[in-house]
Amino acid sequence: MNGFSLHKLAAKLRGGLVSPLTLRRFGVLGMNARNVNYIARYNDRDKYPIVDDKLNTKRAAKRAGIPVPELIAAFETQPSRRRVMEVIEPLWQFVIKPARGSGGKGILVIVGREGDHYLKPSGAHVTAMDILRHVSNIHSGLYSLGGKPDRVMIEALVDFDPVFDKYSFEGVPDIRVIVFRGFPVMAMLRCSTHSSDGKANLHQGAVGVGVDLASGKSCHAVQSGLRIDRHPDTEMPFDKLEVPGWRDLVRLAASCYEMTGLGYLGCDIVLDRKRGPLLLEANARPGLAIQIANGVGLATRLRHIESLDISHFEKNVEERVSYSMEEFAAGS
Amino acid sequence: MSPRAQVYILAALLALMGVGLTIYKNRELGFPLLPGEYRTVWTIEAKVRFNADGGPVKAALTLPREQRNMEILGETFSSSGYGFNIIRDDDEYRAVWSRRSASGSQSLFYQLDVHQTPGAPLEQPLDLSTEVQKPFLEAREQEAVRLAIYSLVDYAHQRSSDTKTFTTQLLTALGDTGNQDRNLIFGYYKDRSLVDVALLVLAAADIPAHRIRGLYLEDDRRRLAPEDLLEVYDGKRWVVFEPTTGSPGVPKNFFIWQRGGKSLLDVEGGRNSQVTFSVISNDVPARDVSMLSTSKEKEALVDFSIYSLPIEQQSIFKLILLVPVGALVVVLLRVFVGLRTSGTFMPVLLAIAFIETRLLTGLSIFILILILGLWVRFYLSRLNLLLVARIAAVVVTVVILMGAISVVSYKLGIEQALTVTFFPMIILAWTIERMSIVWEEDGPYEVVVQAGGSLLVAVIAWWVMTNRYIEHWTFNFPELLLVLLGFILIVGNYTGFRLGELMRFRQLVK
Numbered sequence: 001m002n003g004f005s006l007h008k009l010a011a012k013l014r015g016g017l018v019s020p021l022t023l024r025r026f027g028v029l030g031m032n033a034r035n036v037n038y039i040a041r042y043n044d045r046d047k048y049p050i051v052d053d054k055l056n057t058k059r060a061a062k063r064a065g066i067p068v069p070e071l072i073a074a075f076e077t078q079p080s081r082r083r084v085m086e087v088i089e090p091l092w093q094f095v096i097k098p099a100r101g102s103g104g105k106g107i108l109v110i111v112g113r114e115g116d117h118y119l120k121p122s123g124a125h126v127t128a129m130d131i132l133r134h135v136s137n138i139h140s141g142l143y144s145l146g147g148k149p150d151r152v153m154i155e156a157l158v159d160f161d162p163v164f165d166k167y168s169f170e171g172v173p174d175i176r177v178i179v180f181r182g183f184p185v186m187a188m189l190r191c192s193t194h195s196s197d198g199k200a201n202l203h204q205g206a207v208g209v210g211v212d213l214a215s216g217k218s219c220h221a222v223q224s225g226l227r228i229d230r231h232p233d234t235e236m237p238f239d240k241l242e243v244p245g246w247r248d249l250v251r252l253a254a255s256c257y258e259m260t261g262l263g264y265l266g267c268d269i270v271l272d273r274k275r276g277p278l279l280l281e282a283n284a285r286p287g288l289a290i291q292i293a294n295g296v297g298l299a300t301r302l303r304h305i306e307s308l309d310i311s312h313f314e315k316n317v318e319e320r321v322s323y324s325m326e327e328f329a330a331g332s
Numbered sequence: 333m334s335p336r337a338q339v340y341i342l343a344a345l346l347a348l349m350g351v352g353l354t355i356y357k358n359r360e361l362g363f364p365l366l367p368g369e370y371r372t373v374w375t376i377e378a379k380v381r382f383n384a385d386g387g388p389v390k391a392a393l394t395l396p397r398e399q400r401n402m403e404i405l406g407e408t409f410s411s412s413g414y415g416f417n418i419i420r421d422d423d424e425y426r427a428v429w430s431r432r433s434a435s436g437s438q439s440l441f442y443q444l445d446v447h448q449t450p451g452a453p454l455e456q457p458l459d460l461s462t463e464v465q466k467p468f469l470e471a472r473e474q475e476a477v478r479l480a481i482y483s484l485v486d487y488a489h490q491r492s493s494d495t496k497t498f499t500t501q502l503l504t505a506l507g508d509t510g511n512q513d514r515n516l517i518f519g520y521y522k523d524r525s526l527v528d529v530a531l532l533v534l535a536a537a538d539i540p541a542h543r544i545r546g547l548y549l550e551d552d553r554r555r556l557a558p559e560d561l562l563e564v565y566d567g568k569r570w571v572v573f574e575p576t577t578g579s580p581g582v583p584k585n586f587f588i589w590q591r592g593g594k595s596l597l598d599v600e601g602g603r604n605s606q607v608t609f610s611v612i613s614n615d616v617p618a619r620d621v622s623m624l625s626t627s628k629e630k631e632a633l634v635d636f637s638i639y640s641l642p643i644e645q646q647s648i649f650k651l652i653l654l655v656p657v658g659a660l661v662v663v664l665l666r667v668f669v670g671l672r673t674s675g676t677f678m679p680v681l682l683a684i685a686f687i688e689t690r691l692l693t694g695l696s697i698f699i700l701i702l703i704l705g706l707w708v709r710f711y712l713s714r715l716n717l718l719l720v721a722r723i724a725a726v727v728v729t730v731v732i733l734m735g736a737i738s739v740v741s742y743k744l745g746i747e748q749a750l751t752v753t754f755f756p757m758i759i760l761a762w763t764i765e766r767m768s769i770v771w772e773e774d775g776p777y778e779v780v781v782q783a784g785g786s787l788l789v790a791v792i793a794w795w796v797m798t799n800r801y802i803e804h805w806t807f808n809f810p811e812l813l814l815v816l817l818g819f820i821l822i823v824g825n826y827t828g829f830r831l832g833e834l835m836r837f838r839q840l841v842k
Contacts, residue, residue, distance in 0.1 A: 017834040018841050028837045033827035140719025225839055
């Protein structure tokens with residue numbers, strides 16, 4: 001009896017903390033372990049430029065035959081006002097991005113025009129002046145790591161597959177797949193919400209939906225650390241969610257391993273209405289929130305891949321995808 | 333070898349080297365491990381005074397030699413108008429002042445700082461002459477004295493077994509005013525001191541002996557005359573005796589100035605010469621004593637270190653050496669706790685500024701500048717400036733703000749705010765810029781989180797860096813940085829969870 005009350009007291013004192021041993025038992029991957037055991041060990045420094053600069057990623061993807069959103073223009077140097085206007089004048093919809101931005105910073109999405117104004121997905125108005133300032137900011141390195149001068153990309157807006165329309169509020173849903181040594185190990189769908197202000201970052205209130213690698217069906221959904229069943233804005237139940245053409249999408253993610261040569265990789269993929277899955281960007285330091293979205297730890301799966309014998313690493317993309325879809329099915 | 337094993341081996345080597353050097357400096361060079369250790373340093377001043385005749389003058393003062401229990405930390409000579417040099421011969425070590433012509437009262441000074449260390453005062457064996465000059469006592473009127481001396485020798489001889497006990501007996505007898513022989517001898521040698529007479533009697537007994545001149549080190553003594561001890565050769569070694577008590581051994585606190593040899597002071601061309609001593613003790617930080625004693629020996633570890641820099645640069649280094657400690661705090665908080673800060677090592681710079689400004693002043697100035705800077709920055713962002721120009725504008729604004737804070741607070745009588753200049757301006761400007769971006773992209777809540785995180789780390793780093801032990805160790809044992817480096821290497825290998833992750837991943841545990 002005494003021991004029981006002590007246990008309760010300890011739990012109270014700990015507050016919301018869980019013991020590191022418990023986390024380890026559940027196969028949760030921590031930031032330090034990710035950095036030391038996976039990123040430092042499997043990602044060669046000289047391959048980083050391929051993923052850190054989105055223009056390089058696009059080029060490499062083209063070479064590898066991986067579909068990407070169409071690049072309209074790229075400005076290497078500080079562009080003149082006239083050049084920018086020349087490029088965006090004929091466009092109805094476009095996206096302006098820094099080539100070396102991190103964490104989705106500095107991305108300006110224009111979904112339409114209204115007279116002289118440009119429209120953001122939220123419906124807010126943006127003037128040509130604002131766009132020019134944004135271009136100038138990107139070029140000065142405001143969004144790049146370390147403040148180095150950056151290049152500006154103008155991309156065509158992806159014609160999103162309407163399948164996610166009911167699951168996303170004002171924003172772009174994308175699918176993050178973690179690929180370890182060529183094997184896809186975990187996937188999630190990030191849905192923006194009203195409280196996340198159209199952004200897909202989980203810590204800002206977006207919904208993270210764990211996607212079953214085997215089927216492409218939702219298996220778990222989390223918002224602000226709490227498990228939910230329906231999208232908070234659209235009230236759509238997540239258990240009906242199924243990503244169409246799932247195997248193609250996983251195959252695309254797995255083939256990024258050959259393209260980048262990075263052993264521990266996060267691929268951000270969007271679904272185009274006509275072209276199917278497109279690689280938005282790749283990340284050499286993918287975050288750990290995917291574990292929360294799936295309700296499953298990454299470490300167990302990563303260790304499983306590490307324990308495979310050498311013959312597995314000579315498999316081609318198709319074989320690796322089959323292996324992962326079988327091995328890492330939800331509930332297994 | 334795997335990288336991890338290499339890290340551990342390297343860290344172990346670094347730590348071993350750092351700890352080894354630290355122990356060496358502590359044990360051999362006497363650098364104190366804890367702050368606030370004081371050692372007593374005696375400053376002894378010898379003052380030579382005489383009346384010059386008007387012609388050429390030469391004054392020679394015998395100087396103390398190195399002793400094992402006294403460490404000479406430094407010496408100074410002062411003698412205006414005199415030529416000065418030091419003569420080092422086999423058996424003498426003398427300071428010689430000389431001048432072509434001088435008249436009237438003259439004063440010459442010699443000053444030295446000594447520090448007492450444990451150990452035997454004198455080295456054995458010492459090749460001092462053991463020759464004995466028998467006193468001349470054959471004259472008729474000396475008959476009575478001669479008999480008294482030999483009777484005293486006989487008396488002491490019978491009551492002793494060897495030279496040591498003989499000397500003690502003799503000195504006791506010479507101190508005994510009831511002894512007839514002793515009174516007779518002192519009656520004849522009226523102006524002789526106890527040691528003079530003792531030397532005479534010892535010579536009569538065929539025992540080699542000489543005088544030791546020196547001083548008792550007691551605080552705040554002025555115009556001291558040198559005191560004498562007796563040193564006697566017992567056939568194998570020299571033994572020192574305190575003449576009035578007759579006990580063997582050098583008394584505690586006795587500083588030996590001259591051992592055997594000639595006179596203490598020789599003056600040519602002057603009269604009424606005398607030498608007096610004054611002694612004062614200072615409590616000096618133990619490190620300074622070590623520094624002084626090692627700088628004489630040109631210890632490489634000390635000579636090729638920051639201590640060879642001018643004092644001003646040393647005080648700058650005192651701050652610089654604290655930076656690694658701040659960096660360690662940042663590493664620990666990042667790796668083990670997972671605090672988010674704006675700019676990885678910005679908090680360390682803030683902490684250094686806090687050291688100069690003191691914590692509360694620093695905090696309030698920082699927050700004030702941040703708020704005002706953000707406010708200005710929001711206006712600037714509407715002007716469509718290029719980024720570099722905008723940051724430069726923020727830098728200028730920050731400088732103007734600093735100036736304004738200084739002037740206004742000075743007028744209000746808050747002098748502490750004048751330390752505002754210690755803040756790294758460019759870092760502040762960048763912080764303001766980043767914060768305003770964070771504000772625009774992630775909202776004010778994130779700004780508060782990041783600024784709060786940075787400030788928390790800065791305050792913790794400040795707290796560690798101002799710890800007097802940390803300050804003492806980083807400055808006096810910079811080789812401990814190697815240990816710190818090894819520790820950081822090991823921390824860099826930590827793959828466990830951060831404190832924040834225990835919270836973040838809690839819902840994964842069902």
